[in-house]
Amino acid sequence: MAVPKRKTTPSKRNMRRAHDRLSAPAYIEDADSGELRRPHHIDLKSGMYRGRQVLEPKD
Template sequence: MAVPKSKISKSRRGQRRSHDSLSVDKYVEDQESGELRRRHHIDLSTGKYRGRQILEPSDNY
């Protein structure tokens, strides 16, 4: 059975767990439409990504 050799302090335990927290998604304003969208994702309202038409424009989003 595994037994720790020494006690892990609350500080050290917290430093290890600090990387496990969830981050909030970053949003940027689209240059063409002015709407908020996630970085490196297709703008669903216009269907464009990096100036190129990828999808059909949709009014649902």
């Protein structure tokens, strides 16, 4: 069985883990309503998606 010859330093360990963090979710401002929404998702307030009425708007 393979066994490490030397202890991994904290610097090398942290460099390896540098990409394991969670990324913040992306939000964009809707051009029509000005509300924040996720990209490629329906604006639930107005019911619009890519310039088309998809859902009935909420009151």
